[in-house]
Amino acid sequence: xxxxxxxxxxxxxxxxxxxxxxxxxxxxxxxxxxxxxxxxxxxxxxxxxxxxxxxxxxxxxxxxxxxxxxxxxxxxxxxxxxxxxxxxxxxxxxxxxxxxxxxxxxxxxxxxxxxxxxxxxxxxxxxxxxxxxxxxxxxxxxxxxxxxxxx
Amino acid sequence: xxxxxxxxxxxxxxxxxxxxxxxxxxxxxxxxxxxxxxxxxxxxxxxxxxxxxxxxxxxxxxxxxxxxxxxxxxxxxxxxxxxxxxxxxxxxxxxxxxxxxxxxxxxxxxxxxxxxxxxxxxxxxxxxxxxxxxxxxxxxxxxxxxxxxxxxxxxxxxxxxxxxxxxx
Amino acid sequence: xxxxxxxxxxxxxxxxxxxxxxxxxxxxxxxxxxxxxxxxxxxxxxxxxxxxxxxxxxxxxxxxxxxxxxxxxxxxxxxxxxxxxxxxxxxxxxxxxxxxxxxxxxxxxxxxxxxxxxxxxxxxxxxxxxxxxxxxxxxxxxxxxxxxxxxxxxxxxxxxxxxxxxxxxxxxxxxxxxxxxxxxxxxxxxxxxxxxxxxxxxxxxxxxxxxxxxxxxxxxxxxxxxxxxxxxxxxxxxxxxxxxxxxxxxxxxxxxxxxxxxxxxxxxxxxxxxxxxxxxxxxxxxxxxxxxxxxxxxxxxxxxxxxxxxxxxxxxxxxxxxxxxxxxxxxxxxxxxxxxxxxxxxxxxxxxxxxxxxxxxxxxxxxxxx
Ligand code: SF4
Ligand code: SF4
Numbered sequence: 001x002x003x004x005x006x007x008x009x010x011x012x013x014x015x016x017x018x019x020x021x022x023x024x025x026x027x028x029x030x031x032x033x034x035x036x037x038x039x040x041x042x043x044x045x046x047x048x049x050x051x052x053x054x055x056x057x058x059x060x061x062x063x064x065x066x067x068x069x070x071x072x073x074x075x076x077x078x079x080x081x082x083x084x085x086x087x088x089x090x091x092x093x094x095x096x097x098x099x100x101x102x103x104x105x106x107x108x109x110x111x112x113x114x115x116x117x118x119x120x121x122x123x124x125x126x127x128x129x130x131x132x133x134x135x136x137x138x139x140x141x142x143x144x145x146x147x148x149x150x151x
Numbered sequence: 152x153x154x155x156x157x158x159x160x161x162x163x164x165x166x167x168x169x170x171x172x173x174x175x176x177x178x179x180x181x182x183x184x185x186x187x188x189x190x191x192x193x194x195x196x197x198x199x200x201x202x203x204x205x206x207x208x209x210x211x212x213x214x215x216x217x218x219x220x221x222x223x224x225x226x227x228x229x230x231x232x233x234x235x236x237x238x239x240x241x242x243x244x245x246x247x248x249x250x251x252x253x254x255x256x257x258x259x260x261x262x263x264x265x266x267x268x269x270x271x272x273x274x275x276x277x278x279x280x281x282x283x284x285x286x287x288x289x290x291x292x293x294x295x296x297x298x299x300x301x302x303x304x305x306x307x308x309x310x311x312x313x314x315x316x317x318x319x
Numbered sequence: 320x321x322x323x324x325x326x327x328x329x330x331x332x333x334x335x336x337x338x339x340x341x342x343x344x345x346x347x348x349x350x351x352x353x354x355x356x357x358x359x360x361x362x363x364x365x366x367x368x369x370x371x372x373x374x375x376x377x378x379x380x381x382x383x384x385x386x387x388x389x390x391x392x393x394x395x396x397x398x399x400x401x402x403x404x405x406x407x408x409x410x411x412x413x414x415x416x417x418x419x420x421x422x423x424x425x426x427x428x429x430x431x432x433x434x435x436x437x438x439x440x441x442x443x444x445x446x447x448x449x450x451x452x453x454x455x456x457x458x459x460x461x462x463x464x465x466x467x468x469x470x471x472x473x474x475x476x477x478x479x480x481x482x483x484x485x486x487x488x489x490x491x492x493x494x495x496x497x498x499x500x501x502x503x504x505x506x507x508x509x510x511x512x513x514x515x516x517x518x519x520x521x522x523x524x525x526x527x528x529x530x531x532x533x534x535x536x537x538x539x540x541x542x543x544x545x546x547x548x549x550x551x552x553x554x555x556x557x558x559x560x561x562x563x564x565x566x567x568x569x570x571x572x573x574x575x576x577x578x579x580x581x582x583x584x585x586x587x588x589x590x591x592x593x594x595x596x597x598x599x600x601x602x603x604x605x606x607x608x609x610x611x612x613x614x615x616x617x618x619x620x621x622x623x624x625x626x627x628x629x630x631x632x633x634x635x636x637x638x639x640x641x642x643x644x645x646x647x648x649x650x651x652x653x654x655x656x657x658x659x660x661x662x663x664x665x666x667x668x669x670x671x672x673x674x675x676x677x678x679x680x681x682x683x684x685x686x687x688x689x
Contacts, residue, residue: 012515019511020449030456042463044470044485073382105385105476110484119470154620180408180622206535209625210651214638228623228636228651232535232549235556239623259538262659270372285365285688294373301377 041121046104048122049097051140052115060141061116064092071111076101097140099125100133154179161203161238169195184239189225189250192242196227196256205229205238208257211264213271217297222246223273227253244273252278270295287312330358333670337366341444341674344684348661348673355669360662364655367688375648380406380480380615383645388474390650391686393436396429396465397628399478402648404559405624405635406480409617412610416603418482419561424495424598425468425477426560427591431502432461433629433681434584438509441581441678445522450512457505460498467494481611487602495599499592506588513581523578527664527676530575537660541631541653543680546583547575553627560626565594577679584681616643630654630681650689654682 006012032039041047052061064081076098081090109119125144127133135144154177162176165185172188187195199205207230214224221243230237244250252275253260264275265284272293274281282288291305309317336347345366351359371390375383387402388395400422407414414422439454462472467488469477477485513519529539531547544551552569554562570586572579617639625634631653640646657680665676 007517012517016449016512016516019508023453030459042467042470044468044488045466046470071382073378073385103385103389103474104471105474106470107382107385179620180411182622208538209632210623210634210636210649212636212649212651214647214649226636226649228634232551237623257538258536259656259659262655283365285368287365294370297376299373301373 045121046106046119048125050118050120061114062092064090067111068108068117071107074101095137097135157183186241189242189244193251204233205231208259213267215297249274249276251276357665357668365688367684371689375645379643385476391683394429394433394629395475396425396477400426401626401633401635403478403480405637408622408624409639414482414609415606417605418607420598420602422560424595427595428461430591430629431588432458434588437681444674444678482608492599499596526577526672528576529664538656539660542580542583546572546579548573565597567593577675580679652686655687658682
């Protein structure tokens with residue numbers, strides 16, 4: 001009997017509608033208005049790569065040990081170096097990082113002994129060309145320069 | 152640590168029943184496995200299912216050892232719900248040997264055997280539907296064989312079907 | 320000559336997919352129909368085949384770890400756990416208790432995230448638009464925790480062989496507790512929306528029945544098996560990663576139809592919350608990395624390790640030849656094996672049920688095709 005009444009008065013329908021009604025509260029809005037409102041990116045986020053430079057003298061921290069290139073499963077990092085005859089140390093000449101093939105797993109970052117390579121919180125890495133996805137040393141040190149749009 | 156002999160009632164029962172055909176019953180890292188003659192695979196699976204309650208074929212796969220005369224290991228991983236126990240059955244077969252299908256014993260084997268055929272080129276005799284499953288039907292070569300390079304592909308198929316020179 | 324059937328109508332062969340919103344990826348199902356009735360099906364898979372097992376043979380053990388996340392991308396952490404456990408088994412190393420507890424918390428959180436995505440899309444397939452918004456809202460909270468913990472939301476690469484790389488962040492415990500508190504009322508909310516809804520019940524009850532024996536025959540595991548009345552869960556049957564320490568139930572139902580599988584999964588989410596609450600209350604102190612060298616080089620041998628992933632038994636069969644690269648890694652994907660039972664489940668059903676049954680199997684094509 002109770003079941004029949006429930007059926008006639010559409011109890012299940014109103015039960016569901018009550019749930020949706022409860023969730024209408026403007027306080028519960030969840031949408032992020034992305035370009036205007038920057039999302040909060042976690043501190044450990046693995047985003048755009050960066051090659052750190054020493055803030056005191058502007059020299060790169062990288063010692064050109066090639067460990068990151070060896071650690072990478074996609075072998076997308078190419079490091080070249082030159083031996084400096086005065087100091088008898090290897091010096092970094094070029095550093096190429098193909099972000100189009102990167103899966104942001106963080107293994108290169110873990111492998112770096114001097115924390116020179118770092119995956120940062122930047123996430124806006126889109127470019128108009130495939131070539132633009134291949135970052136050289138300068139881009140890695142200074143960060144990408146996305147086109148700025150005024151609105 | 153190498154594999155040690157597996158001593159239990161089940162192991163001795165299998166050894167007794169199939170005699171010469173069983174070349175090893177061992178255990179490694181606490182996991183038991185049986186190595187048997189290829190033609191005994193189906194009788195052993197049947198025996199394990201009907202008499203010992205190993206009613207769930209977890210996985211069926213192959214491993215390629217190109218340097219060996221019996222090139223492929225076919226591995227059956229079995230589980231028994233009532234005993235809560237796993238056992239692996241391995242047979243070693245030469246390239247070109249057609250092991251009998253296990254579909255008659257465990258229905259699961261259907262797709263799993265198709266995958267082994269697709270990846271290793273091991274055909275199963277009596278299988279109801281021996282076709283490729285993951286790769287395109289006309290693809291040539293068996294990707295998971297050790298002599299198939301990681302960058303290798305069926306150039307002709309790529310050119311004909313995708314209209315490009317290389318899929319890499 | 321075409322087969323003629325009742326009323327002299329001919330069989331109709333219909334392609335569903337590969338680009339069909341309710342095949343949840345690139346699955347193609349060829350349906351043989353007589354009017355609305357399904358006479359038979361055939362699944363064509365492989366559109367997403369990337370050769371993960373081949374990649375494994377050409378990478379080192381540690382390098383292969385991020386690739387497993389890309390199989391079942393909805394439950395990447397479960398994949399990672401299975402792979403790490405398999406290599407740890409080969410290496411025969413012990414994972415510290417602290418790492419185990421954190422692993423359990425994250426895996427259970429991932430189970431909830433996976434089930435939420437399943438619930439949302441399944442409801443969407445059936446025609447209920449609302450739940451998907453709510454489900455994704457709660458899933459977002461879980462993904463935020465992943466992002467804070469390991470820096471990625473979906474393909475997490477959270478665990479390392481031998482333990483963990485990342486310590487928990489400040490406030491991790493509190494966030495888990497808050498999530499559990501926030502989440503339980505929401506499960507009730509979903510149930511309020513769906514459980515008694517007459518369209519939902521009408522579409523799901525007695526659809527796609529698979530009995531317990533048939534499940535065993537087809538090797539079907541996970542919620543599908545439990546909905547058919549088999550009380551079997553690897554976390555209880557063969558506990559790994561310290562699951563034996565936690566107190567939880569295995570939800571089961573008896574009919575084995577689509578509706579029961581829905582109920583089982585809802586209950587599973589509640590049980591996951593229970594496990595997380597217990598685990599987070601007692602995270603032991605100590606190291607998070609076991610004794611593994613920088614170079615991972617397991618001795619010659621092989622091991623099969625499986626875990627209870629959200630979709631069923633996920634197994635890794637790893638063979639080592641003593642080098643730094645795996646000789647062979649075989650993944651036993653639950654979705655692949657479960658999908659095989661699709662034909663048995665919908666034969667004789669209606670076309671509309673196909674969508675319900677594909678949804679209820681909770682397949683992820685990335686895992687099927689690997
Ligand atoms: S994040 Fe991973 S894939 Fe990308 S460069 Fe580093 S190691 Fe290679
Ligand atoms: S591992 Fe670090 S220091 Fe070594 S080459 Fe890479 S970025 Fe430079």
